[in-house]
Amino acid sequence: MTEWQDLLRASGHRLTPQREMVLRAVEELGHATPDEVHAEVRRHSDSVNLSTVYRTLELLDDLGLIRHAHLTDRAPTYHSATGHEHAHLVCRSCGQTTSIGREEVEQSLAPLAERHGFAPDYGHLTVFGTCATCTAQPTR
Template identity: 90%
Template sequence: MSSAEPAGTWQQRLRASGHRLTPQREMVLRAVEELGHATPDEVHAEVRRHSDSVNLSTVYRTLELLDDLGLIRHAHLTDRAPTYHSATGHEHAHLVCRACGRTTSIGRDEMEQALSGLAARHGFAPDYGHLTVFGTCADCRQGERGTLEP
């Protein structure tokens, strides 16, 4: 699917886990990769552009399977449905502004720097790709106060 992943890898992982390679699974995986970050409803809408035979429950089951196999990842960027993104490419965490909803992707190396002391102190290995930090972005903080404070 992705140019960063060797041909056949995702198909082999699916088959090795005892699952069949179906057009619906391929369409869901392709939709996640094309959309970047997407909710199940957004994935469903994208899949429906190519085939009206895929229902929402199939999309949910397929997203769960692909996530379990490590082909996609999910993060909770809102209090609603999880958001899915491709597991290929760079692993990243998310900063989400509660005021405007802006989501900023933060690379694993930057998150490791920020959390390495805390993780080491507690003997903990964070799942950076699943990490979401909620707060208020600089633009919204500046709008609230008129000036940006640290």
């Protein structure tokens, strides 16, 4: 039995094929919206509907198995909690998303956080702006 399966059971939840498929889809897709997760799950099973995907994503996020970030003004984007914790830089012009490791973000924000007595949640941090490619393009 794996760690995520143990965590699910220890929290009083059943281990279901649907939950496993949703978790696997998030891990395979990297950053994905609920609709993208649903489309990936549907490639393997027609029996999983969108409401099941939403409920499962919420449960997995509550358990700390996945994380969500708001990379657009639409649905949240989910990614695996395994691997490195990171923040996101999102270009408002082209939509490019760059993941920035916690260490780099912490170095930049530590003085500000300390000055205000604040403990940032780096995994949910998203900074919107303009990427270097879009900044270099002449305006029309």
